[in-house]
Amino acid sequence: xxxxxxxxxxxxxxxxxxxxxxxxxxxxxxxxxxxxxxxxxxxxxxxxxxxxxxxxxxxxxxxxxxxxxxxxxxxxxxxxxxxxxxxxxxxxxxxxxxxxxxxxxxxxxxxxxxxxxxxxxxxxxxxxxxxxxxxxxxxxxxxxxxxxxxxxxxxxxxxxxxxxxxxxxxxxxxxxxxxxxxxxxxxxxxxxxxxxxxxxxxxxxxxxxxxxxxxxxxxxxxxxxxxxxxxxxxxxxxxxxxxxxxxxxxxxxxxxxxxxxxxxxxxxxxxxxxxxxxxxxxxxxxxxxxxxxxxxxxxxxxxxxxxxxxxxxxxxxxxxxxxxxxxxxxxxxxxxxxxxxxxxxxxxxxxxxxxxxxxxxx
DNA sequence: TAGACGTGGGT
DNA sequence: TACCCAAGTCT
Numbered sequence: 001x002x003x004x005x006x007x008x009x010x011x012x013x014x015x016x017x018x019x020x021x022x023x024x025x026x027x028x029x030x031x032x033x034x035x036x037x038x039x040x041x042x043x044x045x046x047x048x049x050x051x052x053x054x055x056x057x058x059x060x061x062x063x064x065x066x067x068x069x070x071x072x073x074x075x076x077x078x079x080x081x082x083x084x085x086x087x088x089x090x091x092x093x094x095x096x097x098x099x100x101x102x103x104x105x106x107x108x109x110x111x112x113x114x115x116x117x118x119x120x121x122x123x124x125x126x127x128x129x130x131x132x133x134x135x136x137x138x139x140x141x142x143x144x145x146x147x148x149x150x151x152x153x154x155x156x157x158x159x160x161x162x163x164x165x166x167x168x169x170x171x172x173x174x175x176x177x178x179x180x181x182x183x184x185x186x187x188x189x190x191x192x193x194x195x196x197x198x199x200x201x202x203x204x205x206x207x208x209x210x211x212x213x214x215x216x217x218x219x220x221x222x223x224x225x226x227x228x229x230x231x232x233x234x235x236x237x238x239x240x241x242x243x244x245x246x247x248x249x250x251x252x253x254x255x256x257x258x259x260x261x262x263x264x265x266x267x268x269x270x271x272x273x274x275x276x277x278x279x280x281x282x283x284x285x286x287x288x289x290x291x292x293x294x295x296x297x298x299x300x301x302x303x304x305x306x307x308x309x310x311x312x313x314x315x316x317x318x319x320x321x322x323x324x325x326x327x328x329x330x331x332x333x334x335x336x337x338x339x340x341x342x343x344x345x346x347x348x349x350x351x352x353x354x355x356x357x358x359x360x361x362x
Numbered sequence: 363t364a365g366a367c368g369t370g371g372g373t
Numbered sequence: 374t375a376c377c378c379a380a381g382t383c384t
Contacts, residue, residue: 051380055379056381057369095367095369097382101383137380264367307366308367308368309366347368
């Protein structure tokens, strides 16, 4: 950007940064993972909340965060926990690689860093599940390092403030430079949270409330009456529709056939055997993926579910016949107690299958 | 760089 | 209904 396009660094920091922080001091959200004003933050709580909040709303995270903090109050406790317990506690929150990485990261912090989170963004970056945003957020919020924690909120607020015409994600570098131009060196942690609060509560995607915005007088987009034109984004690919089948096999009325893929879609989570979920299968074709060649009863209706990158329609087949193979000797499958289905922790998709098969209440 | 990777709520 | 979005990361 041309120097004349914006205020000089020091002036911008005082002008924009000061307005933002003054607003935040009276408008900050109280959130369970936040330290009270003037109190030292808990790096473990900051890290845990940041992982949970990736692509996930505050409303969805709140209950899970409380549950995790009660059950595993510090990084040592979480590192000691079996991965399956962590995944079961995460069930329903989505993006399950986050839970696998969370557990791996706790282990690294304990074994390689003596149970203390690194304070520098370069050291945080590269921990499992910690990318550029999360590294900067932890460094800023937990350790008051002058880092730009550039999430979707920041990209929206700053792209409007400076009317950034370049589309995302190419514009990330430009937006970061703009943000650094008014980053508060005095209060970098508060600055990061203030920018996110502004984006979440005032400078919202559809209908920003500029009358409440402390930066409205400096906002290029608003001056042009074009707030919602920013951030500029590219076209999104269409979402394909896929069909498949899930198989509910009961043994003696109390054991249920399960499997647990290590990675990929819903990786780590206990699930009903099914067709590969990332491909489209007609009904006849789907039967080739039944875990046993026995009589299956097709349950009426479908289970429908929408993932980020495709929608899914699942037929559900049920059988209580004795299988023609011994699953105990077969890797990938195991028998699990029906009564303990809840403790296993089900993804939302598999919870729908369980409800459809009347194995679980809504 | 673009696609994989969940879920629930808002409009 | 359909689409968008929410404190992104990994490959």
